[in-house]
Amino acid sequence: MKSELQVFQDYIRRRDLRRTRERERILQEIFEIHGHFDVDGLYLQLKQKGVKVSKASIYRALPLFIDCGLVREVDFNEGHWHYEHIYGHSHHNHLRCLGCGEILEFENPGLDHLEEQLARQYGYYIKGHHLQVEGYCPGCRQAIESPA
Amino acid sequence: MKSELQVFQDYIRRRDLRRTRERERILQEIFEIHGHFDVDGLYLQLKQKGVKVSKASIYRALPLFIDCGLVREVDFNEGHWHYEHIYGHSHHNHLRCLGCGEILEFENPGLDHLEEQLARQYGYYIKGHHLQVEGYCPGCRQAIESPA
DNA sequence: ACTATTATAGTAAATGAATCTCAATAAAGA
């Protein structure tokens, strides 16, 4: 399998963009993160390692990573976007606790069928889907059902 | 079935909040809207009817409507939130065209089973889910596949 | 109905994520 860097470089070439240290460093950092991240966290993480990259560059690079399928947006309703790298992972969805914010991942192959059905039914070319299930984890559930 | 106003008034009482003309007028307006809306649109619509309600009040009222199950957030990736009233409607999901922004609604009862399964598997109390499928409608699909 | 209490409204200012401007830099091809 191609590395994420190769995927990105192919994309850069295809789009007649330019390879830059900044973009590739950001990409590397993203793939070192286990789990989800947001722009601020990514920026701080780079800063702590002494990597000089501006937030503007991060904001500018993310749409490229998304466009070539390496990263996707994940909304956790916190007023700003979260992201995760998806290259090399099987597609998964999120179960989020509204109390503590815990995120669990689960797969649901049934959604592939749904996509096919929608494509047939409406003539759409389906690019993908976002599914997020919300609720309360065992701990938070208890806290809500029997408040102190 | 209780009216949406009754649902809201019950909620207000339960939460020890106060009934106000503004909140009830905003609620009424939302339920007169067919389809989705955003804060700006709702504000203008009220303004055109000569109803004096501030945007701040709209922003403050929406979380209440959401909390009592009358309204839900629907994000259409346009840099701000969209909403829809859901009381009295069967649950539905959205198929969105990334080209022209068209929104189609569809139902998927299979997700109820998914919720039950997740509840069992992780011990969660499930509140609900957001599913959005993205792609290109027949028209936009053509425009992309064979650019002028 | 009157009064006291306090949630809520409106206005304007503040916040904060994301985008844009612009001059300086650096990547890619000739």
Next chain:
DNA sequence: TCTTTATTGAGATTCATTTACTATAATAGT
């Protein structure tokens, strides 16, 4: 190496949303 031009960083800007503050008005208790 030279030229062209995409990209960067810094800061300014935009715009949705939230907040602070004061006046108003809803509720509960007399």
